[in-house]
Amino acid sequence: MPDTTRRADRLTGNRYGNRPTMKDVAARAGVGLKTVSRVVNGEPGVTPETERRVQEAIDALGFRRNDSARVLRKGRTASIGLVLEDLADPFYGPLSRAVEEVARAHGALLINGSSAEDPEREQELVLALCARRVDGLVVIPAGDDHRYLEPELKAGVATVFVDRPAGRIDADVVVCDNFGGARDGVAHLIAHGHRRIGFIGDMPRIHTAAERLRGYRAAMEDAGIPVEDSWMSLGVTDPERVRRAAEEMLADPHPVTAIFTGNNRVTVTVIRVLAEHTRGVALVGFDDIELADLLRPGVTVVAQDAAALGRTAAERLFRQLDGTLLAPDRIELPTRLITRGSGELPPAD
Amino acid sequence: MPDTTRRADRLTGNRYGNRPTMKDVAARAGVGLKTVSRVVNGEPGVTPETERRVQEAIDALGFRRNDSARVLRKGRTASIGLVLEDLADPFYGPLSRAVEEVARAHGALLINGSSAEDPEREQELVLALCARRVDGLVVIPAGDDHRYLEPELKAGVATVFVDRPAGRIDADVVVCDNFGGARDGVAHLIAHGHRRIGFIGDMPRIHTAAERLRGYRAAMEDAGIPVEDSWMSLGVTDPERVRRAAEEMLADPHPVTAIFTGNNRVTVTVIRVLAEHTRGVALVGFDDIELADLLRPGVTVVAQDAAALGRTAAERLFRQLDGTLLAPDRIELPTRLITRGSGELPPAD
DNA sequence: TAGAGCCTGGACAACGTTGTCAGATGCGGG
DNA sequence: CCCGCATCTGACAACGTTGTCCAGGCTCTA
Numbered sequence: 001m002p003d004t005t006r007r008a009d010r011l012t013g014n015r016y017g018n019r020p021t022m023k024d025v026a027a028r029a030g031v032g033l034k035t036v037s038r039v040v041n042g043e044p045g046v047t048p049e050t051e052r053r054v055q056e057a058i059d060a061l062g063f064r065r066n067d068s069a070r071v072l073r074k075g076r077t078a079s080i081g082l083v084l085e086d087l088a089d090p091f092y093g094p095l096s097r098a099v100e101e102v103a104r105a106h107g108a109l110l111i112n113g114s115s116a117e118d119p120e121r122e123q124e125l126v127l128a129l130c131a132r133r134v135d136g137l138v139v140i141p142a143g144d145d146h147r148y149l150e151p152e153l154k155a156g157v158a159t160v161f162v163d164r165p166a167g168r169i170d171a172d173v174v175v176c177d178n179f180g181g182a183r184d185g186v187a188h189l190i191a192h193g194h195r196r197i198g199f200i201g202d203m204p205r206i207h208t209a210a211e212r213l214r215g216y217r218a219a220m221e222d223a224g225i226p227v228e229d230s231w232m233s234l235g236v237t238d239p240e241r242v243r244r245a246a247e248e249m250l251a252d253p254h255p256v257t258a259i260f261t262g263n264n265r266v267t268v269t270v271i272r273v274l275a276e277h278t279r280g281v282a283l284v285g286f287d288d289i290e291l292a293d294l295l296r297p298g299v300t301v302v303a304q305d306a307a308a309l310g311r312t313a314a315e316r317l318f319r320q321l322d323g324t325l326l327a328p329d330r331i332e333l334p335t336r337l338i339t340r341g342s343g344e345l346p347p348a349d
Numbered sequence: 350m351p352d353t354t355r356r357a358d359r360l361t362g363n364r365y366g367n368r369p370t371m372k373d374v375a376a377r378a379g380v381g382l383k384t385v386s387r388v389v390n391g392e393p394g395v396t397p398e399t400e401r402r403v404q405e406a407i408d409a410l411g412f413r414r415n416d417s418a419r420v421l422r423k424g425r426t427a428s429i430g431l432v433l434e435d436l437a438d439p440f441y442g443p444l445s446r447a448v449e450e451v452a453r454a455h456g457a458l459l460i461n462g463s464s465a466e467d468p469e470r471e472q473e474l475v476l477a478l479c480a481r482r483v484d485g486l487v488v489i490p491a492g493d494d495h496r497y498l499e500p501e502l503k504a505g506v507a508t509v510f511v512d513r514p515a516g517r518i519d520a521d522v523v524v525c526d527n528f529g530g531a532r533d534g535v536a537h538l539i540a541h542g543h544r545r546i547g548f549i550g551d552m553p554r555i556h557t558a559a560e561r562l563r564g565y566r567a568a569m570e571d572a573g574i575p576v577e578d579s580w581m582s583l584g585v586t587d588p589e590r591v592r593r594a595a596e597e598m599l600a601d602p603h604p605v606t607a608i609f610t611g612n613n614r615v616t617v618t619v620i621r622v623l624a625e626h627t628r629g630v631a632l633v634g635f636d637d638i639e640l641a642d643l644l645r646p647g648v649t650v651v652a653q654d655a656a657a658l659g660r661t662a663a664e665r666l667f668r669q670l671d672g673t674l675l676a677p678d679r680i681e682l683p684t685r686l687i688t689r690g691s692g693e694l695p696p697a698d
Numbered sequence: 699t700a701g702a703g704c705c706t707g708g709a710c711a712a713c714g715t716t717g718t719c720a721g722a723t724g725c726g727g728g
Numbered sequence: 729c730c731c732g733c734a735t736c737t738g739a740c741a742a743c744g745t746t747g748t749c750c751a752g753g754c755t756c757t758a
Contacts (some may be wrong), residue, residue: 019504021714032738037716045736062500067480068420069714072743077417079460079481088446088656090439090639097437100463109477111428112461114449128458131416132428151411155368268640275643290439291617291640294624307437370744381708386746394706418744421713 020061029057040065071133079109080158080317081129083122084140086114091264091287091306092140095162098310099138106318108135117206119143130157136317138162138310144205146171158320162313164207165330172320173330174313178208178286181302181335182215183222185284186260188300188337190223193347194258194282196231198249200242200270201262203235212262212286231256242269250277257347258282264289271299282345288338298340308333369410378406389414420482428458429507429666430478432471433489435463440613440636440655441489444511447659448487455667457484466555468492479506485666487511487659493554495520507669511662513556514679521669522679523662525653527557527635530684531564532571534633534651535609537686539572542696543607543631545580547598549591549619550611552584561611561635580605591618599626606696607631613638620648631694633686642689649692652685 022036029036031054038046039054046054057063071077082099084092100110111129115122122142126149129137136158139146144167153159153169160172189197199216202209213234220227230252233245246269249256259274259281261267267285274281288303312331319325371385378385380399387395388403395403406412420426431448433441449459460478464471471491475498478486485507488495493516502508502518509521538546548565551558562583569576579601582594595618598605608623608630610616616634623630637652661680668674 023714026738033714034716034738034740035736038737041716047736050736062503064476064480064500064504066421066482066714068417068426068482069743070716071417072415072421072714072745073716075743086446087436087449088443090442093439093442094437096461097435097463100436100461109481110461112445112449112459114446127413131413132458133415133417151413154411155413271640271643289640291620291638291644294620294644295640296645372744375708382744383709383746384707387707390746396706399706415744418713419746421715421744422746424713 019066020063021066022063025054025057025061025063028061029053075133077133077135078107079103079111079132079134080136080138080314081111081113081126081132081134082138083113083115083125083129085117085142087112088114089265090290093306095140095306095310098307099314102311102314102318106321115140115142117142119145123148126152135321136160138313138317139166140164141166143167144207158317160313160317160320162309170328172313172316172325172328174309174316174333175330176208176304176309176333177335178211179215179218181304181337182212182260182262182286183219184215184335184337185286185300185302185343186216186219187222188339188343189258189260189282189284190219190225192258192282192344195225195347196228196254196256196258197225198231198233198246198256198259199262200233200236200245200249200259200266202237202266209234209262216260237265239265239269242266243273246270246273250279250281256281258284258343258345261285263287267299267301271295280345280348282343282347284337284343292338293340295342297342297345300337300339300341300343303336303338305333305336368415369412370415371412374403374406374410374412377410378402424482426482426484427456428452428460428481428483429485429487429663430460430462430475430481430483431487432462432464432474432478434466434491436461437463438613439639442655444489444655444659447656448663451660451663451667455670464489464491466491468494472497475501484670485509487662487666488515489513490515492516493556507666509662509666509669511658519677521662521665521674521677523658523665524679524681525557525658526681526684527560528564528567530651530653530686531561531609531611531635532568533564533684533686534635534649534692535565535568536571537649537688537692538607538609538631538633539568539574541607541631541693544574544696545577545603545605545607546574547580547582547595547605547608548611549582549585549594549598549608549615551586551615558583558611565609586614588614588618591615592622595619595622599628599630605630607633607692607694610634612636616648616650620644629694629697631692631696633692637687641687644691646691646694647689649686649688649690652687654682654685657682 022033026033026036031050036054039051080103082096103110113125115125119142130152139161140163141161146166146169149169162174165173201213204210204213236242236245259270261270264287267289285299285301288301292299292301316325371382375382375385380403385403388400429452431445452459462474464474468491479501488510489512490510495515495518498518511523514522550562553559553562585591585594608619610619613636616638634648634650637650641648641650665674
């Protein structure tokens with residue numbers, strides 16, 4: 001009769017489906033509440049015989065410590081939150097996994113949320129995580145104003161922004177060298193003889209997109225090439241419109257001979273468009289994509305290391321929690337140009 | 350002086366960095382504790398004037414409700430756990446996202462964990478999630494014995510297994526038609542004239558791998574083709590060994606003319622091997638892969654819908670929680686053969 | 699104007715755990 | 729034989745929230 005110790009008159013009903021508590025275990029083992037707590041937490045000062053009795057009761061009842069109560073008492077949840085744009089994006093999978101791996105090494109669980117690039121949803125998620133009292137936050141921001149986090153930061157929630165900087169607050173940031181990467185990628189095309197180079201990227205309100213655009217402009221300017229408006233497509237993001245943008249650039253009476261694409265999704269769409277074209281148009285994409293080496297031509301990309309981004313951020317997060325990290329800083333990870341063929345095609349005009 | 354209401358003598362120190370509580374808000378607003386609770390939860394019975402005062406205090410102090418305490422009191426965490434194999438795998442990203450989306454629609458957060466295909470780690474993760482009192486679990490099992498979940502199920506933790514069935518317990522399961530998909534894929538190769546067909550798959554202790562192998566055997570048997578041992582490679586999983594396995598099959602004096610691959614990772618590796626081969630070897634792979642249509646030849650695959658898998662499972666989970674779902678059941682989602690070229694190559698012997 | 703009924707607000711206990719502290723037990727030495 | 733000490737155990741409060749219940753003040757009607 002393990003349940004006789006439960007308050008049967010409780011009207012609120014079977015919360016947790018009537019899970020046994022330490023009290024129940026204590027009653028069954030014939031010991032005090034605190035002794036059970038000691039056994040569960042491996043604290044010293046319990047005779048082997050008592051421990052055995054308690055353990056027996058635990059197994060018999062299927063007791064599992066309620067971490068909510070524990071958290072309430074201890075003040076640490078041993079969990080961190082990760083807010084990103086879209087878990088289904090192949091860029092974020094490895095990033096998320098890297099964060100999880102670091103969290104695991106520190107005994108923490110990971111709570112995950114996708115903002116879908118919506119600043120409001122980002123805030124909603126972040127605040128929900130704060131309400132759960134996660135120990136720390138890794139945020140890939142969608143919005144550009146994070147002052148809503150100020151009370152949280154003040155309250156000691158460790159926070160690291162990844163991939164894009166925080167807006168209007170002073171926080172740790174880990175980003176890639178988006179500017180330099182894009183500049184190198186475009187310079188690569190220029191070095192192979194291209195002058196008329198198209199750029200298709202995301203909304204410039206997204207920091208990475210803006211930086212990559214800046215890199216494109218810088219490379220063009222360095223080479224003394226004036227950029228024409230019709231070469232740039234900004235803010236288109238769904239495949240259909242990217243496709244149209246690319247086709248327009250190529251249909252121009254004086255078309256571009258090369259395209260630089262601002263992220264993996266755009267790159268994939270443009271590859272499809274180019275596959276339908278006979279004229280060889282050069283392509284360099286930001287972000288690596290799977291199987292890029294198997295296409296003909298192979299796709300030249302500016303690769304960033306998503307896992308390194310996540311790992312670095314998570315490590316900084318836990319150093320904040322340790323107290324071994326002092327002032328907020330900005331870390332910039334390098335990108336890498338991987339040549340596979342598409343970026344080395346000569347201009348075809 | 351918002352902090353004067355805090356117990357300054359508390360020796361345990363600044364847990365949560367001294368976050369304000371409802372008590373603090375109440376003191377500042379000059380109302381009772383419960384009134385603050387009412388405002389925070391949008392409960393009726395508070396005059397607009399009082400509500401305004403409370404809201405003001407909340408904003409001034411940067412108060413955020415502590416959900417741990419709330420959970421302790423209410424018994425529901427409004428969070429569900431998802432244990433999968435590897436978040437970095439492109440198959441699980443969309444699945445995870447789909448689960449998250451359903452959770453979001455039900456106001457729940459998602460806690461994510463990767464088992465890395467290690468049964469022990471799976472159990473560790475699942476039990477950690479149970480200790481947090483997640484309302485429900487979506488599990489892509491690594492192990493084949495889940496009796497350790499019995500106390501949890503009895504305690505009312507909703508549980509749905511995905512992609513692979515639960516071991517030794519009676520639970521809801523959502524899987525793909527692995528057997529039928531593989532059989533159809535192999536039959537497709539047979540229909541295109543192949544007789545000597547290789548199979549490269551994962552360890553048969555993984556249910557999906559075993560089912561796909563069974564599908565392969567069934568298709569061969571249906572066609573009256575005796576299978577030779579050298580055509581099958583089971584349990585190799587890292588790219589290097591998959592590569593060797595494929596090369597051995599092709600180097601045989603009487604080599605296979607087609608290969609059926611058991612999952613996306615194997616498929617990708619085999620594509621690389623075949624790309625180096627001049628002889629046209631047919632290929633059908635289980636799982637779709639990005640850009641498969643852009644390769645030459647395009648890769649014919651047996652596609653499963655990862656998002657549908659996740660969505661279906663999560664929906665069943667919440668129906669369990671609603672109480673609208675009664676007995677555990679097994680749902681099987683169909684697969685789809687997508688022909689793109691590689692599976693339609695004729696035998697080249 | 700008094701009583702009934704409604705509305706608002708607050709005191710209190712409880713959720714399950716852990717930290718503190720004091721009591722109980724056993725042992726050895728004076 | 730008794731005291732002191734070390735070791736083990738348990739009673740109790742607290743963590744921050746919410747559900748219950750009651751008090752007080754108001755309005756409305758007879």
